[in-house]
């Protein structure tokens with residue numbers, strides 16, 4: 276098979292192999308790696324319908340990671356999607372009335388980030404071997420709550436790696452924070468910053484493109500890589516579950532192969548929904564991609580007006596993993612939608628940095644037609660959690676609930692009756708207080724940990740071990756820094 280190569284969205288002409296793109300994380304011009312062509316999956320859907328998750332993952336990932344051997348990919352897949360997921364289905368599709376929830380939270384850290392971050396370390400180790408790397412890989416990561424823990428879990432004690440995670444000290448849920456600051460592993464470092472996720476992400480991106488830092492890193496025997504969804508090694512594994520959801524609908528007799536399905540995706544950094552877009556480009560019959568935002572509705576505004584404007588108040592919501600004003604992966608969509616016009620993308624990104632906004636021309640906006648933007652207020656989100664619980668006894672976490680609300684609004688406005696999958700991104704137990712308070716305000720006075728047992732009773736589901744034992748764990752990471760001190764922290768950790 277011919278090799279699929281990757282290039283930067285900002286026009287750095289150099290093309291690189293998949294393993295090199297994964298190893299680098301981000302291009303040196305600050306752009307994101309994208310495949311030079313999006314491959315088509317030509318196997319008929321009916322021939323895929325009975326594959327298990329691992330076999331399907333192999334089919335799809337081998338189209339993108341063409342410089343990995345089949346054995347290398349299979350090994351990575353088998354090590355990632357194993358008993359650390361609490362269901363053999365890995366990503367079960369659960370019908371509730373006229374909505375199908377694709378539950379992506381049965382991995383070790385109870386959020387959808389596990390779908391990609393359980394496999395990324397294995398892909399990265401193979402990449403390092405392929406590239407004959409002698410340096411130690413430093414995974415530098417900004418998190419809005421869930422990536423941090425999933426990446427720590429994936430990279431803890433992996434030989435030849437260190438991982439440094441920055442999270443907004445006051446912008447994650449208590450369970451999310453406790454998961455990170457209790458992380459064991461000689462090679463793990465967790466630091467709170469006095470700032471929000473955008474500050475953390477900007478700080479990390481700046482370090483990736485800093486020439487002088489790169490030089491001193493190299494001298495000290497290190498190389499940076501990223502576990503954020505800017506890494507193409509995060510995006511590719513996420514394509515798999517869109518196919519998997521579709522095929523489950525076929526197997527459950529809800530649709531016949533070839534019929535359109537819509538997906539409603541709770542969106543922050545635009546990584547999850549971009550994977551759905553790739554699946555659509557590969558030939559999966561997807562109608563609309565419903566891009567759901569919380570009060571930080573920069574993407575809704577962008578999709579409706581064509582103007583991206585981050586100059587607005589940053590609001591802390593109960594869906595913290597979507598509290599983002601600069602959605603990095605949108606850059607990849609702009610690249611594809613503009614006919615791979617890297618010069619133009621670079622100019623938009625410069626404009627965004629310089630003035631906080633940019634506007635796309637009608638020709639590009641037309642290409643975004645599969646996307647529908649929508650948003651949910653905090654009140655609407657809480658109401659939806661309550662209503663679905665009262666009607667069906669099913670508990671949604673606040674992120675999933677945002678997508679659920681946006682789907683209802685879209686259905687009402689459009690009359691679209693296409694079967695729809697809501698991407699369920701986190702276990703309600705990660706957000707026990709907000710979920711229970713939505714059902715009964717009396718829970719507002721309790722803390723998340725005190726409420727876990729109650730949540731278990733209500734949902735008649737056992738509380739996952741991964742949160743149950745958290746409160747007893749020793750806090751191992753106590754560092755907090757200002758947002759302009761991130762580089763200093765990294766230099767200290769690495770002894771530069």
Ligand SMILES: *Cc1c(COP(=O)(O)O)cnc(C)c1O
Pocket residue numbers: 386387388420421422504541542543544545546547548596597674675700701
């Ligand atoms: C990360 C995350 C999201 C947002 O996903 P993006 O790929 O950043 O758009 C939504 N919900 C949860 C629970 C998350 O952890």
